[in-house]
Amino acid sequence: MHRMAITLENVGIAVRDLEEAIAFFTDLGLAVIGRDTVSGEWTDTAVGLTGNHANIAMLQTPDGRGRLELFEYIHPDAIESEPTRPNEIGMDRVAFSVDDIDEALEIAAKHGCFPLRGVANYQDVYKLTYVRGPSGILVMLAEELTKPES
Incomplete structure (x- = not known):
């Protein structure tokens, strides 16, 4: 095919x-x-x-x-809606890999944007979190903890 x-x-x-x-x-x-x-x-x-x-x-x-x-x-005029939740069908979010999640969260905080709950550790491979960005946008930030060897 x-x-x-x-x-x-x-x-x-x-x-x-x-x-x-x-x-x-x-x-x-x-x-x-x-x-x-x-x-x-x-x-x-x-x-x-x-x-x-x-x-x-x-x-x-x-x-x-x-x-x-x-x-x-x-x-036409923008339509306000409730910010989506991570478990809603059709939910959208944008995800970024960052070198330093703590620094990224400091930057986000300067814009009044904070994690939904906290920073998680996924099997010592990633530290990651969802923050609520401007206009209610869900933004995932992830820092890779184990860098692949070249």
Whole structure:
């Protein structure tokens, strides 16, 4: 059977405040690689919303492999929802490997973002936690404890 080539392009997240979300993720180490305001028939068609109009920012991890697209709606109005919980069907979260989870949590705390419960140790392989980021985004931070030998 022929398999179509597929690559993950980015994870997209609607946010309440684009500047607040950019500040959080850039402080964690991502870089803004593009910004735009999008609207018009092509966005209506692609997204499925009539009158779609949004400010967007594309961020990238330092290794160039991961991208995060943030968008703040101008029209139609953004719809507030309760932050998702980890066990909800359709729950989304974005996960990052970090060199130092304690440093990452200090950065997150400066933005008022804290672990849901604490930092876990997974079989002495990872220390990891979920934090509630800007606009209620679930962000997983994980520090690898056992570095593979080269």
